[in-house]
Amino acid sequence: MTSILIFAGESDELDRQAVSLAASLGPVEVASVGPTKIGGVEKAWQIEHPILSDYAPEAIAESLAQLVGQGMPSAVIAAGTERNNEVMAHLAALLDLPLATNVLTVSAEGDDWHLTRVRWGGSLIEEATLSAFLKLLTVAPHSQPAWEESKAATPEIFEPELAEELGRTRVRERVTVDEGISLTTAPVIVSGGRGVGSAEGFAALEELAGLLGGAVGCSRVVTNNGWRSHRDQVGQTGTRVAPHLYVACGISGAIQHWVGMMAAKNVLAINTDPEAPMVTKADYAVIGDLHEVLPAIISEIRRRQGTM
Numbered sequence: 001m002t003s004i005l006i007f008a009g010e011s012d013e014l015d016r017q018a019v020s021l022a023a024s025l026g027p028v029e030v031a032s033v034g035p036t037k038i039g040g041v042e043k044a045w046q047i048e049h050p051i052l053s054d055y056a057p058e059a060i061a062e063s064l065a066q067l068v069g070q071g072m073p074s075a076v077i078a079a080g081t082e083r084n085n086e087v088m089a090h091l092a093a094l095l096d097l098p099l100a101t102n103v104l105t106v107s108a109e110g111d112d113w114h115l116t117r118v119r120w121g122g123s124l125i126e127e128a129t130l131s132a133f134l135k136l137l138t139v140a141p142h143s144q145p146a147w148e149e150s151k152a153a154t155p156e157i158f159e160p161e162l163a164e165e166l167g168r169t170r171v172r173e174r175v176t177v178d179e180g181i182s183l184t185t186a187p188v189i190v191s192g193g194r195g196v197g198s199a200e201g202f203a204a205l206e207e208l209a210g211l212l213g214g215a216v217g218c219s220r221v222v223t224n225n226g227w228r229s230h231r232d233q234v235g236q237t238g239t240r241v242a243p244h245l246y247v248a249c250g251i252s253g254a255i256q257h258w259v260g261m262m263a264a265k266n267v268l269a270i271n272t273d274p275e276a277p278m279v280t281k282a283d284y285a286v287i288g289d290l291h292e293v294l295p296a297i298i299s300e301i302r303r304r305q306g307t308m
């Protein structure tokens with residue numbers, strides 16, 4: 001049985017989700033630039049070349065194309081991050097093959113793969129058939145359980161032949177992200193929308209997030225108003241999150257926001273409007289002014305912790 005090649009890119013958690021989907025279809029090999037911690041697969045390839053010392057999507061795609069030529073897998077699959085989608089788009093162009101992005105499910109039937117995939121920021125689930133001899137696809141983040149095996153095999157080094165001009169992407173500046181829990185890994189997100197009213201209004205959300213070991217998120221109205229940085233924005237044009245608990249404070253629940261947090265295990269809405277979409281879709285809701293509700297929750301947590 002021919003294997004499926006996973007390109008393991010920037011996120012161990014999302015790479016593992018891609019492996020889970022691939023493992024349901026056949027034996028899996030993993031290729032990565034630098035070492036990977038993913039284990040329990042047929043083979044691990046470590047791609048090495050000086051051009052790949054930094055982000056180089058065209059060069060990575062060319063490396064994968066050469067690896068494909070060597071092993072002839074039946075598919076190349078990657079987690080659907082922005083960077084991986086870019087790499088896979090280059091690979092598809094190089095091989096003159098179609099690419100299906102943001103795939104949720106695959107069922108193989110002979111040479112055809114029947115897919116469902118997320119379109120239009122999550123507001124549409126498309127059914128599609130992929131008939132290419134080599135399938136190229138990326139997996140919608142947080143749509144699969146993560147592959148848990150971590151006892152990584154000793155990787156085989158693969159040294160592609162790369163022309164100098166493939167390294168044309170230059171990283172000119174790196175922005176230091178504040179240390180602490182990030183939106184993508186936080187078990188709890190306390191998120192604020194227009195209802196918070198001001199940048200200063202987020203102090204209560206920061207305090208609650210701190211007490212719960214979580215991070216603060218926000219809606220696009222908030223970033224448009226300059227109350228928070230875009231880094232904190234959840235949604236279609238922000239970050240997609242999947243915390244255990246998402247506390248939506250003064251957020252109406254527009255579809256573009258909902259698609260970014262619909263993978264949350266539990267949603268608590270705090271809103272003055274009982275008809276707001278966030279309230280009607282949430283697992284729990286408190287109807288009230290967040291400026292009164294949040295201090296009450298914080299005070300109760302502190303009382304129970306004995307830190308009043």
Ligand SMILES: Cc1cc2nc3c(=O)[nH]c(=O)nc-3n(C[C@H](O)[C@H](O)[C@H](O)COP(=O)(O)OP(=O)(O)OC[C@H]3O[C@@H](n4cnc5c(N)ncnc54)[C@H](O)[C@@H]3O)c2cc1C
Nearest residue numbers: 193194195219220235236237238250251252256257272290
């Ligand atoms: C192409 C495109 C991409 C987009 N991408 C994103 C995205 O990534 N993320 C995103 O968030 N949006 C995105 N949007 C915008 C989205 O459509 C909504 O406009 C936005 O999410 C609304 O933000 P909000 O819920 O904070 O504000 P509103 O919709 O104005 O809702 C405010 C809510 O706060 C409640 N409220 C008011 N005062 C209080 C109070 N004192 N206490 C409690 N509740 C109160 C109100 O009842 C209301 O429900 C996008 C839009 C487009 C067109």
